[in-house]
Every structure is written in C-alpha cells, then in structure tokens.
Amino acid sequence: MGRYVIRRLLQMIPVFFGATLLIFLMVHVMGDPVAGLCGERRCDPATAAQLRREFGLDKPVWHQYLAYMGNVFTGDFGTAFNGQRVTELMATAFPVTIRLTVVAVVFEIAIGIALGVITGMRRGRPVDSSVLLLTLVVISVPTFVTGLLLQLLLGVQWGWMRPSVSPDAALGELIVPGLVLASVSLAYVTRLTRTSIAENKRADYVRTAIAKGLPRRRVITRHLLRNSLIPVITFIGTDIGALMGGAIVTERIFNIHGVGYQLYQGILRQNIQTVVGFVTVLVLVFLIANLLVDLLYAVLDPRIRYA
C-alpha cells in the first residue's frame, strides 16, 4: 500500500510539470497582456516596457517558465495586474469554491445515490421510467438555463432567496447554486448507480445474503451498495476536480467570487500569473482526488489490493 502511494505520487510529478507547462504556453500564445491594461489607447512605451520587465515578460518563455516554477516551490505565485498577490486571491477564492463543491457533492451523493438505488431496485416500474426521463431532461438542459431559471423563479418571482450570493458565501446561500452545479453530475450518478445496482442485484452473494435471512436493508447497504458503488465513486472523484474548475458558469450566474470567477477574469485580462496559478492548484486537486479514489477502491472491495 505504502509503495503504491509513493509510486502514484512520483507519477504525479511529470503530470504536474506537463500540465503547467501546457497552460503556460497556452496563455502565452494569447499575446502580450500589457497591451490590454491601458484602456482604448496605446500604453506609453516606457511604462509598458517597465511593466513587462517587472512581470518578467521581456524574457524568453522557457526562462519565464523556469523562474515561475522556481517561485511556485517557494510558495510565491506572483502578483496579479491589479497589484494583489495571487496567493491572496487564492485565499479568498478557494474556500468559497470548496464550499460550493462540497454542497454539490453532497447533493450528488445524497440524491443521486438514493434515486439510483430506488430505480435500480425497481427496474422497469413507473418510478424507474419517470426518474430516467427526469435525468434525461436534466442532462440535456445546459447548466446556465437551469441556473437562470431557478434564479428567476426562486429569487425574483417567489422571493425565497437572494438571486446572488453575498461576499461571505455562507453554506446556506450556496444550496441552490450547488444544486445547479451538481444537477448534470447528479443525473449521471443516478444512472450509474441504477445500472450497477440492477446488475449486482442478481449476483450470487446477494442471493446468499438473502438466503441467510438478513434483513433487506442490511442486504442493500452492506452487500449490494458496497459493491455497486465502485464506478460511482470513480465518477464522483474525478467530478470533484471538474466541479471546482468548471463552476465558471454557475459562479457567474450567482455572482459567486470563487475560482471560476478568478479564472474568468484572469483569462479576460490575460493575467498570466492568476490563470497559471489557479490552474496549477486545480491540477493538484485533480491528481490528489484521483489518488484518493483509487485508495478508496481497496476499502470498498477487499479483492483489490495495492502492492
């Protein structure tokens, strides 16, 4: 187990460097960011040259990348064009997005798995068909439609909530945005669980468990679910990374100032330091989430051993 973890951690190193280099190059292809800082006019050449020097933009790209990575390892992610440290931006943005992601994942797990179990156990019944239809609708409607619709209905028409999230972004305020963010994944989780449950329901060990006279609840939670959840866990694990980085649309609709907002603003303003910094952290989150998922397999399925 320990060796497996170490091997996986070592594998992360090339992935990490490759991913950051790719982002770095992509942001650079967009061109000189200083030109966009002076409004509808040419930056005066002296100030522009000075800014380029200060942000290290006058050096060749490989040099910039090395210098940047060197700084990252000392915890310095550079300074955004508005003079704020990128670490400062991260300190405000990540807690918000993590809260939002937690809300979304809780919805995925609670509603997604519950619906999956219900439909999986009653395959072909009206419950099953109607939930299937519902998930199909959710999957096919884009997030921004569900988001704007809920915002308009709950926020403006019925007045149940504030249409936008306040700067504190408390957990309670994030429930609707979290639901919107989770909606598509939630539908997938339902479908995955359903298929998995339906398949395993006929497995020998389930029949044995029932034959032993175990109560139905125990058969489902202990025997059936535990085995059926492996693909679902994989999905949710990778989804955590996707939810954190992919919340741009949801964050925009509900005015949540999290990672998505900083990335969006960073890209619009070609703020290399912000974009590369945030994406680097997201890459790390993604890698670690994947590792945790793989380790969880062993817990769920004793047959899986890591050496």
Added chain:
Amino acid sequence: MRGARPARWAAGAAAAALTAAACGGGGGGSAPGVLSASWGDPQNPLEPANTNEVQGGKVLDMVFRGLKRYNPRTAAPENMLADRIDSPDSRNFTITVKNGWRFSNGEPVTARSFVDAWNYGASLKNNQKNAYFFGYIEGYDKVHPETGAQTADTLSGLKVTGTRTFTVRLAQKFSTFPDTLGYAAFSPLPRAFFDHHEDWLRKPIGNGPYRVASYTRGFKMSLRKWDGYRGPDKARNNGVDLQVYTDTNTAYTDLMAGNLDLVDDVPAAQLKYVKNDLGGRYINTPAGILQTLAFPFYDPRWKRPGTQKVRTGLSMAIDRNLITRTIFRNTRTPASDWTSPVLGTAGGFKAGLCGAACRHDPHRAKKLVQEGGGLPGGQVRITYNADTGSHKQWVDAVCNSINNALGDNEACVGNPVGTFADFRNQLGRHSMPGPFRAGWQMDYPLIQNFLQPLYYTGGSSNDGTWSDKDFDRLVDRANAESDRASAVRLFQRAEGVVRDNMAAIPLWYQNGNAGYSRRLSHVALNPFSVPVYDEIKVG
C-alpha cells in the same frame, strides 16, 4: 409519480434552508440611508494616476476632489479646490489652492499635496498608466523618457511657492490646460499615500465627500459619508456599498429582487424589458463616448489617394438610425460629428458637421466606393473584440448595411478577436486587415480630447496612424489660442479635415444608462456615465 417525490422533497428542503439563510444574511443596503450599487473589480491598483477605467473611476470620484470638477450636468469645468489659476501666456500657470480643505485623516490639503502627487504620477518608476497626462509639463521627458533610465525624480516645471500656491510651467502653450485638471489623475494625495503605500491601497484616504470604511478587494467596498467634508457637494446619503458583480445580468436580477439599489449598466439583453420592469426608474442620458470605425493607414491600400471616397462611401452605406434603434434600443444616438453632445455647442459639439457623409444613402455610397477604386482587396473585414459589450451584434449589422448598399454579400464581414488585450495587441502590432472598432471615452470634456489623441500625428490613441499636416497645424494653433471660443473654432476646422479625409467613420454617441430601486431618488449620471452618488437620496 412516486419517483418525483424525492426531487420535490429536496427542493423543499433547499427552499427551507434558503429562507433560513436569508433571514440571517441581511440585505444589501441594511444600514439606514446607505445605498448599494453595482461595481466591477478595478483593473489596476486604485491610485489616481493609475486608474483609467470607469470602475476605479467611480471610487476616485467619491473619495477625491481635485482643483477642478466637471459639473455633473453641464460638464463645464468649475473650480473646486482651486482658488484661482492665473497665466500670463498660456504656458506658465500660478495655482492657488483654497484654504480649509483636509484629507479624511485630518491632514490639510496644501500645494505640496498636489505637487507630490503629480510628481509621483509622472515618474516612470511608479508604473502609473496615466503618466502621459503630465506630459505637457516641462521636465516630463526627464522623469519619463521614451527609452532608457529616468534622469530626474521630479518634474522641473512644478514648483511649490507657498503653502497654498504652486507654479506649473508647460513644455508648450496649452491654453485649456486648467480645464484638464478635473481629471482624477490630477487629484491631491496625502502623505499616507507615500509613507504607508500598502496600507493606503488597502484603504484609500482622500479629500472627497466619502471615506472608505472597508474594502474587501474583488468583493465589496463600503463608503460612508465623511462628516468632516467642507466642500459644496456634501453627500446627501449616509454611504454607498459598492458590490462587485461578474455579470451585469446578475446585478440587474438583484435589482429586480430588491437586493440592490442601483445598477449603472443595464445589460443589452434587458433593454427590451427595462421600461416594463422599472418604469420611471430607468435613466438613459448622453455620455462622452463616441464609437467609430478607424482605418489602418499603415496599409498602403488605405493610404492611396482617392480612398477617402471609399471611406466616405462606407460611411454613407451604414444605416445608423436603424442600428441604434433596433440593436441598442436608443441607448446610442447616430453620430453626425467627431465629438459628443455632452460638450455642448459652446464646448465644440456641432451636430451635422459630418454633413451628407454621415447620412444613409446607399446609392451615393455605391457610386463613391466605385469612384474611389472599389474596396481594397474587394472586401472589408471589420475587426473587433468579442469579449465585452455587444460588439458582434452591431458589427454584423454594420456589415449588413454595407452589403445591402453595395449589393454584394461578401463586401463586409466581421473579424472577431477573443479578448480585449489581444485586440489591443494586434492594434499595437499594426496588423489590422481592415477597418476596426475604435471607441473613445473622453478623459475630460474638451473638444481637444476628442481630436488630438485620436488623429494627431503620433497621438496616444491614433491606432490607425493617420497623419495630416493641416490637421496637426490647426490643433497646434488651437492649443496656443487663449480665447476659448476661437480655440473651439480652430478645433472644429481641424475636425473638418478629419471629415474631408474620413479618417474615421463616426458611428454613434453612446449614452450611459442606469436603473434604480424605489428607495432612491435624485439619481443621475454624469457625462462620464458614472452615477452622481453624492446627490442620491435614500428613502
């Protein structure tokens, strides 16, 4: 229907949790007499000489008062901190600061507060993006050389001659120089700005009607009425909470739901419904913004004599009335000169100066384009940035107009660029394949500001590198003219040169618009399309 039950249960639970959260959360303008207003994250640090966009400008307008202030209604430059500004020759100015003004930390505003601030703004090492505003002052080439290291720290043209007086010597004659002093870059700065710069940036200190109570960067700024303010324009409310919105649509939704009091940029998509939604609580007033199509004169195909006919033809092909009415819902007005109505006739605005060249006339348009040798390359590609505003819609509409007039579906196509920064890059590299979007928001309400930066040889925003000796000569003469009316006449003659060559096609004058809640009254926008916060009454 049993399957739907869990979903409904979840929605119910979510709603219950939300109402609970809403009770604890508290609304936007919860403090009495304080209004909440939409804001965008300022692009640059909030230093006066480093702020060149409207969002940072809003804050500076509340927190600072300069020597002059532009009247929020008439745009006329009026003395604010300036007691008097005298000049014998339009080149040497003696400025006397009024007595009794203070910064909100108690420090008195003196001549030195100005001179230090201007020196800071001009100095290359401080990276101030508005440094060129000090370019008229003698010694600027030493503190801010085009290339190489700076050889001086302070402008030799600035001298403190007393606690409340200082002198300014310009590098050349510039009669309307005092009228430019209402621009935020010329604001005075307290010692705290220099001595504790980081702290100052976290919580700016100024001499305006409001003081910054708290500032969470990227989220919210709370400004409160400063009771020690002695100026004539004291705040009539207790404060303003500026809230950052990523999307103007969300701000508008918040206004509808009663969580926000003031939105100063109604999104284009909502303009259709705004009358229904807000009734009389929607304002749409002219701002000092002109949209034009400029041309790449570095491209020999556009420089060739005779192409002015092609450009005039293109101008006449555009149905400005139709586009401003249908796409912009009258938040733009068809342009008929190269300035803005906010200048007023005395200030140099002259409706109809463009004449027939700005009137929709498809037949003459087609004829002129043919006389001028046809479109260079057989097609014009209008370049614009697609990330902000509704540029795509109007560029497509303009192209449609041109195609209809010329009877050729391929005559004009849009050429979108992903981001504004990239668009500016391509402009800087002189790689425009054809006409391009050129928007101009005035820095100060003078006709000079609508002409010199854009069409003077080497002007800071002359992105098409248009150059004309007659134009330059007229502008020089106008700047040296001490009589305001004759200066304006000379500028208008220079504008005539722009027209005769159709250096840029004027499209429309842009309005500022805003919507507000029932709690507010006396809401207005100034000519810079910034709300006049201090006049707003709450409740």
